[in-house]
Amino acid sequence: MPGPGPTPTIADIARAAEVSTATVSHALNGTGRLGDSTRRRVREMAAALGYGARRGPRTRTLGLAVTTYAGSAWDFARIAYFSRLLTAATSAAHAHGYALTTLPAERGGEPLWHTLAVDGMLLLDSPEGDPVLRALRARGLPVVFDGRPAEPRPGDVWVDNDHEAATREVLDHLAASGARRIALHSGYGREFYTGAVTSAYARWCAERGLTPLVVPFDPDDAPGHAFDGVFGAPGRPDAVYCVYDPGGRQVLAAAARHGIRTPADLLLVCASEDPAYAEHEPAVTTVTLNPERIAVSAVSALVMLIESGHAEPAGQWTVPAGLRVRASSLRPDMY
Template sequence: MCPVPRPTLADIARAAEVSTATVSHALNGTGRVGESTRRRVRETATALGYGAAAGTRTIGVAVTTYPRAWRYTEVAYFSRAIAAATTAAHARGYALTAFPADRVAQDTWHGLAVDGMLIMDSPRGDPMVQALRARGIPLVFDGAPGDARPGDRWVDNDHVATTHEVLDHLAASGARRIALQSGSGGEHYARMVTAAYVTWCADHAMSPLVIPFDEDDDEGHAFDEVLGRIDAVHAVYDPGGRQLLAAAARHGLRVPDDLLLVCASEDPGYAQTEPPVTTVTLDPERTARTAVSLLVDLIEGEQPVTGQAGNRQAEVPGPVLVPAGLRPRASSRRRGMY
C-alpha cells in the first residue's frame, strides 16, 4: 500500500492563494505577514493535514559508510554536522533523528517513518539507500552517493582542489617524498582524495605512497616501514595525525624538522598538540545546513539548485560545493622557512 503523500508548502500556497514564501513565513512566525493572512495560511495547512495535524515532520540522518555498527557521533566531523543539521531542521519546522549505522538491521529501513533522509558517506550498493529509494523517500547526500542516479542531490567539497592545495603547501615547505594515509574502503571521499594525490604525484615526478588507515592503530604502526623513506604525510582521517605523531616519537623523529604533517580533521585538539598540527576543515556545519535546506526544499516540492553553497544558479540537480579550508600550523612548516 502506498502512503498518502503529505501536503507541501506549494500545496498550501495554492489552496491559500499566496506564495510559498508567505506560507513559510506564516507557519514559522517569521517575515512581514499580516495577521489575517497568517491565520488563513495556518487554517489551510491544518485543513490539508500539514504539520501537527499529520504528526511531527521528521528528517533522518545516518552514516552508512561501513556495514557494521560504529559510533559515528563521536567523530568530530559527524558530531558537528549533526548538531548543525539539527538546528537547520528545527528552523524549517522539522525534527531531526540520527539513526544507528548498523546495516545488519537494514529491514527497519523499509518501514522508517521519516519525511526525508540525509545520508552521509553513502557507499556503492548501499542497502539503506536502496530501501529508501524503493519507498520514494526524498534523499539528499553528504558526499557524492556511491550509486548516484539522475536527479540525485548532494553536498560535497572539491576534494581534488583541496588535496592539491595540501600537497602544494607541503612541497612549498620543502617536502619531496609525501605519503598519503587514506582509507581502502569504497567511500567517495577516500577514492577522490587518493586519485587526486596520485595525479599530483605524477605531475610532480614523485612516486605515490598510500598508507592504509586503521582506526585502531593508535601507535601508528602502519608508518613503521616507511618512515625512513618519506618526509611528509597527508592524513585524511581524524586519528591519522595523532597516529603519525606517535609513530614519529617511537622512531625518534621530530615533527616538523624530520617529518611534515597535515591532517584532515575538525578536532580542535590538534591546535594543542606538540607541535600544533596543520588541519584541513571540510566545514561540516555549512555542509549540513546546505544539505538540510536542499532536503526540505525537495520534501516540500521546491526545486533545489547547484553550484557554490549560497549561490543560486541553474535549477538542475547534482552537487553543491562547500569550500574546504587549510589551517596551517607548526607541523607543516619547517623552522626558519616562514
C-alpha cells in the same frame, strides 16, 4: 512516495515476490534461514509496494544516517566531523520546523528502513551498493547526500567539498615548505571522499614524476605501526597527509617511536575538525571540510525536495574546504 490507498498485506508481498507468507515474515523480521538474495528481494518488494510506509500527513521529521560502514557498531558521533555536522543539522532542521532523528550505524541491514516514519533522509558517506539507500529509494523517500553517491540519479542532490582542489592545496603547501617525498595516509573506506583524495594525490604525483606512497589507515592502529616499515626504510617520506581524523595522532606516535621530529624531520597535515590538534606541540596543520556549512546546505536541499519535489540545482552543492596552516607543516626557519 506511495499515495493513498489500502495498505498492502504480507499476503500481497508474498504473491508479488512469489514466495510464501512465512518467507515474507522471516525476511521482514530478520528471522529464519533465508538466503541473502531472497531476503533482499522480499524486502525490496515490500518497500516497492509501500508496506509499512507512512500514509497521510507528514511527520515533520528528517532522518540522518552514516552508512559507509552500515551494519557495523561504530560510534560515528565521537568523530569530530560527524558530531559537528549532527549539531548543525539539528539546528538547521529545527529552523525549518522539522525534528531530526539520528540512526545508529549498526541498524544498516535491518527492516527499519522499510518502515521508518520520516519525510526524508540525509545519508552521509553512502557507499556503492548501500542497502539503506536501496530501501529508501524503493519507498520513494527524498534523499540528500553528504558526499557524492556511488551511482547518482538525475535529480539527486549531494553536498560535498572539491576534494581535488583541497588535496592539491595541501600537497602544494607541503612542497612549498620543502617536502620532496609526501606520503598519503588513506585507503580504508569505500566512500567517495577516500577515493577522490587518493586519486587526486596520484595525479599530483604523476604530474611531477613522483612515485605515490599510500600508507594504509587502520582505525585501531593507535601506535601507528603502519608507518614502522615506511619510517625505517631508506628514502622515508618527509611529509604525510592524513585523510582521516585519527591519522595525525597515529603518525605522531610512530614518528616519536622512530626518533623523527615534527616539523624538523617530518611535515604533517591532517584532515580533521578536532580542536586538540591546534593545542598539540607542535600545533598540527589541519584541513577543515566545514561540516556546519555542509549540514545547513544538505538540510535546506532535503526540505526543498520534501516540500516541492525538487531541489535546484541538482547535482553537487560545493562547500569549500579550508587549510589551517600551523607549525607542523612549516620548517622551523619558516616561522
